[in-house]
Amino acid sequence: MARPSVGLLYNQTAPALLAHAGGLVEHLTAMPDRLWFDFGRSAPRGQRFRAARAPIAELQAWAEGRVLAGHGLGMSLPSAMPLDETLLHAVSAIDHALGGFAWYSEHLNLFVTPNASVPNAQAGLGLPLSYGEAALALLKPKLRRVAGALGCRLLLENGSFFTPLPEMEMHEPAFLNALHEQGLCGTLLDLHNLLVNERNGGMPAARYLDLLDLDAVEEVHLAGGDDSLGFYADSHSTLTPGVVWDWAYTVLPHCRRLRAITFEYQESYFDRIGVRALATELERMHALAEACAQQQETADAS
């Protein structure tokens, strides 16, 4: 494994952080869904998406000299309905405009569900997926189609939830392992989502990490959250909690294909977290990346 790169999920406040500590940011992850205006499926043909030119130009400038990846929010790949080809085309257009993503990730959650008379309504929240052979069969052709259209490595991220689904055919690590074994995609391991799910009644993170095939992991997300209305939310409102750092140091050095460690924060918390604290977080991530590289050197030598 080469040393994983350290980077940021790009948002509107990222330029201020990049101006302050740009040398610490080796890659940026762009969210195509935030680089356009989507007028919905009922928009006239060819007029559904309008590119947000100024944010795209700004991102292009900051991505110069850095690796750039894509992180999709709304493709809802596990939904039991055809792939949204118009949306995929829009992602592909952003991909081209930005010079090509090094890799592209989506969430392993449902966003689009049947609702009353509407066959493809947005739920307004990422819903957990019932893992099993049926879900695998549903995903296979879509993953092949998306990877083919974008021409880059595809990753799926373990999602977060407010309440777990009981009695599934397989658990999430087994599902991600199966996707990897069948050559369909790699895993984007969001370590903070493991904390969210553990706090909200899901599988303990330590057990999850024991079950996950670490060879599938190609990117890791770090983030923080907070308590809200009796739940623990993936709000990206704080720095990475200590327990998540502990998991990162335990697990990441054994992820042989890990290429990137990415920090996520919500832009409206930028002032509260503070640019200096964010820079310090990036420095900690570099120390983690070094630890990963050293562990691999030791493993290779022995």
Next chain:
Amino acid sequence: MPTAEILETRVNTRSAMMAVTEGFERPRVTAYVSGSMSPDDFSRLTRQAYDTISKLTGHPCMSGAFDFIVSREQFKQVINVAF
């Protein structure tokens, strides 16, 4: 009390009222604003809408897609009259 200062603050402050409703294919956030909007006003409003949605759902990355409507047709909730 520095009345003039308060009035000046009121004059320079623009307000919008936001409402979250069910929508048709997507949940909908409607921002009711008064008067005309500059591109900067629109940018500030969209940032606020994104922030509101993220905080309502608890997930900046997992809120799905919402319709965002800017309406200039309803004024009664957003006009402050100082006298």
